């Protein structure tokens with residue numbers, strides 16, 4: 001599989017610009033997780049291949065295109081900021097849920113609280129997405145380079161993902177580019193698959209509706 005990145009990132013895009021971007025975007029990716037887990041590091045690593053170390057803690061939306069197996073794919077990444085108030089940390093707004101076609105939930109392997117935030121955000125997405133249709137989710141345990149400070153085992157992370165029907169990766173945004181590439185690439189594939197299977201379901205539902213309309217009419221004639 002060949003992945004080429006031709007970067008057209010637009011950081012700090014205003015929220016009012018989202019509808020304009022959506023005209024050319026194939027997928028909207030929302031990056032969530034507690035404070036300081038490396039959401040920006042993961043996103044910037046993927047977009048620029050670089051790890052800067054310190055990131056401005058502002059909400060950013062980037063547009064981007066990649067060439068996957070010769071196909072141009074446009075997408076947006078919303079790098080969210082976690083509220084400092086612990087009561088609000090699990091909050092995922094209706095606006096974010098409506099916007100997103102796929103989610104990346106990040107925790108730090110050295111921060112138990114951040115793992116609990118992911119668990120709760122997962123529940124909230126599952127509850128609210130019932131209304132908006134299912135969307136693929138990838139759970140990411142970041143900071144794998146900090147093994148000596150590990151609080152969450154790989155098995156625990158993987159178990160959460162399996163029990164929630166998500167994909168799972170442990171990466172170090174600080175150490176390598178490859179992990180972030182695989183995460184975004186996998187999610188993009190999942191969004192595409194999800195979209196084509198919902199189209200098929202909608203098609204089947206349409207056929208069922210037409211058939212029942214015909215037979216329903218006949219019964220009443």
Ligand SMILES: Nc1nc2c(ncn2[C@@H]2O[C@H](COP(=O)(O)OP(=O)(O)OP(=O)(O)O)[C@@H](O)[C@H]2O)c(=O)[nH]1
Pocket residue numbers: 033034035036037038039040041042052053054055056057058080081082142143144145146171172173174175
């Ligand atoms: N050791 C290590 N540090 C990392 C890694 N990823 C990010 N960091 C550091 O963790 C800190 C937080 O990273 P950010 O990317 O700003 O985290 P964030 O989740 O976007 O934080 P908020 O914007 O505050 O929500 C920074 O000091 C990064 O340098 C990693 O893989 N390993």
